[in-house]
Amino acid sequence: MKRSQYAVIGLGRFGSSLAKELIQLGYEVLGIDKSEEAVDEMSEVLTHVVAADATDEEVLRSLGIRNIDCAIVAIGDDIQSSILAAILLKDLGVKQVVAKALSELHGKVLQKLGVDRVIFPERDMGIRVAHQLVSPNLLDYIELSDEYTIAELSVPKRLSGRTLKELDPRAKFGCSVVAINKRTSVIIAPTAADTLDERDIMVVIGTNQQIESFENEVS
Ligand code: ADP
Numbered sequence: 001m002k003r004s005q006y007a008v009i010g011l012g013r014f015g016s017s018l019a020k021e022l023i024q025l026g027y028e029v030l031g032i033d034k035s036e037e038a039v040d041e042m043s044e045v046l047t048h049v050v051a052a053d054a055t056d057e058e059v060l061r062s063l064g065i066r067n068i069d070c071a072i073v074a075i076g077d078d079i080q081s082s083i084l085a086a087i088l089l090k091d092l093g094v095k096q097v098v099a100k101a102l103s104e105l106h107g108k109v110l111q112k113l114g115v116d117r118v119i120f121p122e123r124d125m126g127i128r129v130a131h132q133l134v135s136p137n138l139l140d141y142i143e144l145s146d147e148y149t150i151a152e153l154s155v156p157k158r159l160s161g162r163t164l165k166e167l168d169p170r171a172k173f174g175c176s177v178v179a180i181n182k183r184t185s186v187i188i189a190p191t192a193a194d195t196l197d198e199r200d201i202m203v204v205i206g207t208n209q210q211i212e213s214f215e216n217e218v219s
Pocket residue numbers: 009010011012013014015032033034035038052053054055074075076077078081
């Protein structure tokens with residue numbers, strides 16, 4: 001199967017970090033930035049880099065942007081350029097356009113323009129860090145819906161040697177431990193007899209309320 005090709009528009013802190021990671025993951029990445037300096041910094045790292053204004057339709061056309069599978073608009077403060085670049089990429093037929101929004105309103109506009117995915121890196125990271133600060137055992141989480149979450153919780157020392165049966169999260173809190181990451185191995189769908197060790201990571205699924213109660217119990 002052909003591997004997807006990506007274009008990252010705007011090689012600031014967010015765009016360059018995203019582009020580098022895509023390269024690490026083995027994908028081809030075209031980087032575009034109007035600043036020569038930003039382009040020079042990434043020239044050794046990315047598959048192709050071009051110093052160009054992404055709001056110029058002819059430039060995007062000449063770069064063959066329509067052959068790109070996914071373009072990410074990572075332009076920072078310049079909301080007008082971000083919106084123009086997103087419209088052009090959609091119009092030129094890029095299959096998937098992702099754009100970074102700076103504010104809720106910017107995000108709404110991008111959504112209305114038909115951008116496939118709008119991301120709010122600063123807002124989302126702020127929320128994530130707040131959750132992790134108030135719950136030190138919470139390593140990471142994915143919100144499945146407004147109600148349900150999958151969370152990674154680290155196992156504290158005092159629970160070391162306890163079995164899932166003893167902890168009994170399903171009966172006591174209503175949430176389920178769906179995996180235990182023992183770092184050298186992962187137990188998927190653990191049984192009641194499986195034992196926890198300090199620094200294992202439990203992957204738990206449940207409602208936000210259930211997970212919060214379980215977290216309070218294990219922390
Ligand atoms: P971050 O917060 O991710 O660091 P920045 O605003 O610092 O974001 O960086 C955004 C990048 O987008 C800058 O390198 C800037 O040169 C680039 N950029 C802004 N407008 C355009 C444009 N019209 N075409 C191409 N690149 C652009």
